[in-house]
Amino acid sequence: MDAEQQPAPEPAPAPGASPPAGGRRPVVTRAGMAWTATVAALVLLILLIAFIVQNQDAARVRFFGLDGTISLGIALLIAAVGGGALVAVAGAVRIIQLRSRNRRTPTPPP
Template identity: 85%
Template sequence: MNAEPQPAPEPSHAATPGAGAPAGHRPVVTRAGMAWTATITALVLLVLLIAFMVQNQDAARVRFFGLDGTISLGIALLIAAIGGGALVAVAGAVRIIQLRSRNRDTPTTPRP
């Protein structure tokens, strides 16, 4: 009798997690997935910020260019952080505009 070797049966993926995906395969990153991750991260940061503000209700005396008043410490720090973020955003926007202007003025050379 001449018996040909039979191929080994393929293992069933039905009981394994991630069935249908090869081992070591990474999931596809989509814009919707990135937006969902950013939303969850922002919500966690918002909860932490609210907890910070609730725990820092002590009055703080603030003086700024002749203005003098009392404000909650948490609110004062929030205003300072937003002001710092705005300054960084303005500096970044100026740099982006500068680079785009320089790129627009530079003639492009065709590639061989």
């Protein structure tokens, strides 16, 4: 058999990993990742709705001179979203900082 006609060897599986049925590895695609992310988001949304429904007690909220009552579940949801937004802004600022530093520093030739 010619060297050109020999099939390329398959990579060895990771230690402790068992090959899937049929001997082939499953192919990870963008559509599959999007489907998995959608299912995970729906499960989290269902859990969030259950949390809000179970926490309908009125809570008094004061914020920068504003005063009012709101359901406890909604108040906690707003606080969590606000905290997530602050973390996202801090992360974005750090990414922009690192990218601008990377642009200013010349990379050495290989």
